[in-house]
């Protein structure tokens with residue numbers, strides 16, 4: 490295999506954003522309105538702040554209109570639902586993203602259900618979850634898992650018959666990642682906190698996707714030599730002299746064993762944002 494070990498998510502995301510920018514430019518040159526994305530953030534979360542800033546910067550690069558709604562930490566559910574209703578009706582807005590996690594007094598399920606499925610660019614609404622589950626191409630697909638599939642294909646090409654082990658089973662990463670790799674004709678195993686033998690299962694993987702939210706939990710004992718390792722984790726850790734970002738995989742220990750591995754930062758994170766812009770353009774094209 491003549492492939493560099495480090496999978497450059499930032500470069501691949503840059504290419505995708507450039508392609509989206511060209512498609513958007515072609516629309517606006519015809520006098521059409523640009524696609525629009527609304528990002529809703531409740532309360533102050535310094536970590537989310539970085540993501541929101543990146544999203545807005547990437548929208549600018551792509552020519553996508555982005556609107557930011559920052560609501561007070563104590564916003565009521567009624568007010569948030571009211572904002573979503575108005576964004577659902579807004580003809581300039583094609584995509585709506587409510588940044589998670591939400592403050593504890595807001596019920597996530599009720600809020601995500603209020604976003605129109607046609608504008609649900611996160612792919613978290615039960616309608617889109619269901620469409621993905623039955624393999625319907627009309628699903629808006631969650632951005633992070635979609636990025637994982639693109640990165641795996643970048644290294645391996647066709648994924649048919651590969652064994653994928655996904656560590657983590659959240660609704661936003663692990664479960665949809667399993668669905669998307671299944672749709673690529675992979676065999677999929679899900680590992681979670683109640684699994685009896687996570688590392689042993691993980692060692693069976695041709696492609697290991699890790700989304701647990703535990704800094705550097707996965708070491709070389711989880712990895713079959715030559716496996717492709719996709720690290721979804723984003724954790725800010727204290728180094729004693731400031732902070733730094735690390736994944737859920739111990740990169741230093743795993744890289745020598747892996748066939749290819751995504752870094753953090755510069756791996757899955759930028760792909761998530763490219764996927765978000767892509768979904769916003771898809772949602773736009775469905776109505777314009």
Ligand SMILES: NC(=O)C1=CN([C@@H]2O[C@H](COP(=O)(O)OP(=O)(O)OC[C@H]3O[C@@H](n4cnc5c(N)ncnc54)[C@H](OP(=O)(O)O)[C@@H]3O)[C@@H](O)[C@H]2O)C=CC1
Pocket residue numbers: 633656657658659660661662663680681682683684687700701702703721722723724737757758761
């Ligand atoms: N790069 C990106 O764009 C994104 C990155 N992230 C990052 O990905 C990571 C995961 O996020 P998310 O899915 O939301 O996290 P959640 O906390 O929602 O889910 C974590 C999952 O990991 C499982 N888990 C926890 N501990 C273990 C363990 N010791 N062994 C096996 N499984 C375990 C949990 O199992 P159980 O269900 O049994 O509790 C759960 O299913 C985080 O670091 C987050 O910051 C998230 C979204 C986007």
Ligand SMILES: Nc1nc(=O)c2c([nH]1)NC[C@@H]1CN(c3ccc(C(=O)N[C@@H](CCC(=O)O)C(=O)O)cc3)C=[N+]21
Pocket residue numbers: 537539540543586587588589590611632633723734753754755756757758759761762
């Ligand atoms: N409704 C909702 N949808 C999400 O998709 C969502 C969310 N809520 N809540 C938080 C998580 C996390 N997430 C990231 C997106 C981009 C980067 C990203 O751009 N990372 C860069 C830079 C990271 C940095 O420098 O801080 C990188 O990894 O290279 C990271 C994390 C989306 N999430």
Ligand SMILES: [Mg+2]
Pocket residue numbers: 611631632633761
């Ligand atoms: Mg997403």
